[in-house]
Amino acid sequence: MNPKRTFLIVVSLVFLLTFCCIAAVENAHPLPSWNDGSTKQSIIEFVETVTTEGSPDYVAPAQRIAVFDNDGTLWAEQPLYFEGFFTVDRVKTLAPGHPEWKEEEPFASLLTGNAREVLAGDVQSMQEILIATHSGMSTEEFEKLVNRWISTAKHPVTNRPFTQMVYQPMLELMAYLRASGFKTFIVSGGGSEFMRPWAEDVYGIPPEQVVGTTVKTKYEMCNNKPVLMRLPEFDFIDVNEGKPIGIEKFIGRVPLVAFGNSDGDLQMLQWTDAGPGKRLSAVIHHTDAEREWAYDDQSPIGHLEETLKTANAKGWTVVDMKRDWKFIFHKEENP
């Protein structure tokens, strides 16, 4: 290596180091939308412990995997999972071509406004509807449908675009983790192809880090161009036991950090917690009826009962939204 080059490298490094120190001091207060208290403290302490070289609990950057449930963890899920609203809108769009749906359940209930009961209750019905609305087109066409819907549809209660109903404290948490060398993944019961078109813009999570429910697809040539057709059959359902199974299948490492909010996340949190060394399994508890919704074991959507019991028994971090979050929704929507 020639002396000129060595000199330049050394000088660059000195300046960079100085800059990094300044940045580090400024970054000593991450998570600005989280209230000070034991929850915020436990998260920051965990991150500092696993990222401090020489610490007995140090974890190399490549192994810093953080997984997040989506509905109720990264964005709201009331009064219906947001993909449910997409589904209802799809059923309404397709209904003129299916006059039989007026009499036929579960479509009839759904068309008359009982979406919450249908989509929250019976898995079989939900699957029938998802299949009817989410298949029979190419992956490319489905992506267009999702993009069109997500950029125009509004939440029936808040009248905001759904992508503005993401939680500001969770955006900050994911950014903080990424700045600390973590790779962030979504592990959600929602459809992979429903989340991927907007997850990168909204969460900073690229398509290849979205693990969700998938339908089977078929590779076909269509006008000499290959397409993947979405078939009316589930390929993988990413809830309950499906979450650790999906994590192993898609990611292949036990996460270091997992956040969930319902009983559908229990196994993912257990699986994370059981990994070697220190792990952070955390539960978002919806306790703020004024700023968001307050619900747990009485709600069919985001039902939280076993997971909260386990969290308390195991000493997992439980985020109390009312107590722990200064702001709930995406910054632009906060006063």
Next chain:
Amino acid sequence: MNPKRTFLIVVSLVFLLTFCCIAAVENAHPLPSWNDGSTKQSIIEFVETVTTEGSPDYVAPAQRIAVFDNDGTLWAEQPLYFEGFFTVDRVKTLAPGHPEWKEEEPFASLLTGNAREVLAGDVQSMQEILIATHSGMSTEEFEKLVNRWISTAKHPVTNRPFTQMVYQPMLELMAYLRASGFKTFIVSGGGSEFMRPWAEDVYGIPPEQVVGTTVKTKYEMCNNKPVLMRLPEFDFIDVNEGKPIGIEKFIGRVPLVAFGNSDGDLQMLQWTDAGPGKRLSAVIHHTDAEREWAYDDQSPIGHLEETLKTANAKGWTVVDMKRDWKFIFHKEENP
């Protein structure tokens, strides 16, 4: 921003820029184990075109996905896919507990040394053997088996560890792509859990970027600790049409670059080629009987016929190993 900080940032950037220019000049000769010629040139030209800002074919870093078949593309595959040797060793280890295998096909042939015929020929037989040897244990136990095998087993012809039979030019190509902002993925018919334990060390590809064949797993509590048990049933077979299906399912973007070497890669190469804008679909042709093996449409392993025809018809890059590669195997093994 305070003036001191601004000054430091500006000075750092100036020095960094100077350093980068020097590095860029030195990096102007990537792929040192590739002979100069049209193949190397076409790869470098492609990478420069899609990574040059302002170019009409510029692709943002987040969308720079490169996928690689493994057997015959990143490491050798003769006289048997290397996972086949692992499988034969597993059958031999398990044979004392299965006296019936002496009479029962496909195990009998395999135990008497006809692995190539069995494992290359009949998919049904191969599946039976894979199932018998790759399931009935937890994912953690399977990982240990693979780690033990890969660190001790030797190739029967070269007597080298299998991980030293990776192709040096492909290691350089993947490093060059990553230095150019690409994310590199394996998309292989081999088992995901067979490749993941060593792919990071050997190829620099982390587990979450390995897409392969998977078996179903079951989430169970075992002594109060969750485990994923490998079941005797395929979950996903990542060959032929399975490759674009797997790419969409696991990655969710059409690759910008794809390398394969057999008819099992045809659909992956077509899918990549059909993406919008410039794409690089390339075929490795095994032409060097002296330094490696020479085979194509007469070999049951790595059979190459339709893919080569399509490559020639479409003008895809065809790598002629004998002509294009200065060295074949991992550097340490080259003279």
